[in-house]
Amino acid sequence: MSTSYAVPVDAAAQRWHGRDDGPGEAHLRWHHVVAADSGGPGPWDATFVGFRSDEGVRRNKGRQGAANGPAELRAALAPMALPASLTALDAGDVEVADGDLESGHRRLGEAVAALLDSGSPVIVLGGGHEVAYGTYLGVRESAAMRSGGRLAVLNLDAHFDLRDDVRPSSGTPFLQMARSEEEHGRRLNYQVLGVSQPSNTEHLFRTADSLGVRYLPDTECGLLNVAAVDAFTDAFVDSGDVLHLSIDLDVLPAAVAPGVSAPAAHGVPMEIVERVCAKVAASGKPLVVDVAELNPDLDVDHRTARAGARLVHRILTERHAAPGPAA
Numbered sequence: 001m002s003t004s005y006a007v008p009v010d011a012a013a014q015r016w017h018g019r020d021d022g023p024g025e026a027h028l029r030w031h032h033v034v035a036a037d038s039g040g041p042g043p044w045d046a047t048f049v050g051f052r053s054d055e056g057v058r059r060n061k062g063r064q065g066a067a068n069g070p071a072e073l074r075a076a077l078a079p080m081a082l083p084a085s086l087t088a089l090d091a092g093d094v095e096v097a098d099g100d101l102e103s104g105h106r107r108l109g110e111a112v113a114a115l116l117d118s119g120s121p122v123i124v125l126g127g128g129h130e131v132a133y134g135t136y137l138g139v140r141e142s143a144a145m146r147s148g149g150r151l152a153v154l155n156l157d158a159h160f161d162l163r164d165d166v167r168p169s170s171g172t173p174f175l176q177m178a179r180s181e182e183e184h185g186r187r188l189n190y191q192v193l194g195v196s197q198p199s200n201t202e203h204l205f206r207t208a209d210s211l212g213v214r215y216l217p218d219t220e221c222g223l224l225n226v227a228a229v230d231a232f233t234d235a236f237v238d239s240g241d242v243l244h245l246s247i248d249l250d251v252l253p254a255a256v257a258p259g260v261s262a263p264a265a266h267g268v269p270m271e272i273v274e275r276v277c278a279k280v281a282a283s284g285k286p287l288v289v290d291v292a293e294l295n296p297d298l299d300v301d302h303r304t305a306r307a308g309a310r311l312v313h314r315i316l317t318e319r320h321a322a323p324g325p326a327a
């Protein structure tokens with residue numbers, strides 16, 4: 001697989017190290033199984049690509065530092081113990097330089113499309129939430145979509161990110177997607193879990209309503225709401241053939257995820273977020289996940305990085321254990 005869209009994988013590969021308790025499957029951790037070159041056409045049980053971008057957060061007047069998110073997420077995932085032997089590929093990082101977010105989106109799209117077409121689940125390590133539009137570009141151009149698959153996008157987020165700004169930013173990705181889908185004669189199937197009323201203006205709620213967005217507020221995503229969350233998630237999974245799961249870490253309570261631009265006063269409990277991720281992964285449908293908004297400069301004892309890595313771990317191990325859809 002060509003990695004012309006990305007910086008050399010060497011720097012990314014350096015992050016895949018950790019404790020080694022001995023040889024064999026019983027001692028496996030992620031750093032043992034991630035390869036930095038393709039070694040074949042795939043599919044892999046997991047593929048990773050980083051999106052080193054702060055530009056969207058800068059444009060959205062947030063607190064910068066998310067460009068170092070990919071390295072931190074790799075470092076947090078690397079030592080996690082694996083319950084089974086998986087195959088994994090790290091395609092390196094797409095770097096956003098000189099404020100050229102648009103070029104970064106294009107290059108990320110090329111990377112995601114190639115990895116998805118290999119038949120592998122794709123994990124995009126952000127980056128500000130502007131990562132989601134680049135991820136979408138890849139999904140849009142993937143073989144699964146070109147052959148008529150229905151896209152379903154689930155955003156786990158305190159925010160709708162449907163801002164109508166002059167320039168793309170971390171606050172605009174899902175409106176960009178909606179417009180792109182419209183240009184392609186489709187309506188974006190966009191769903192959000194964890195929306196915080198005080199963090200979204202009435203204008204954003206109206207935009208969401210006008211686009212037909214289905215959402216669950218954070219106040220209805222607690223541990224007492226498991227049945228409703230399950231029903232919401234099941235309906236999401238059923239609504240698409242190709243699933244894009246976008247995880248903005250500010251969906252988690254600030255105590256769990258302090259290392260984000262806009263920490264959540266309420267948030268959705270980790271148990272619920274992880275449960276939703278596991279359900280989506282277990283569907284066996286073509287899947288791309290992006291993890292957004294980790295800002296290592298604001299993190300406390302790598303708490304946010306570990307929470308993000310734990311979600312990635314759960315998604316990929318759940319996916320590996322699940323029976324695939326009938327071929």
Ligand SMILES: N=CN[C@@H](CCC(=O)O)C(=O)O
Binds near residue numbers: 060062170
């Ligand atoms: N990706 C983040 N988007 C949020 C940020 C809110 C904030 O910085 O307070 C948004 O634009 O609404």
Ligand SMILES: [Mn+2]
Binds near residue numbers: 157158159248251262
């Ligand atoms: Mn958010």
Ligand SMILES: [Mn+2]
Binds near residue numbers: 157159
């Ligand atoms: Mn967001």
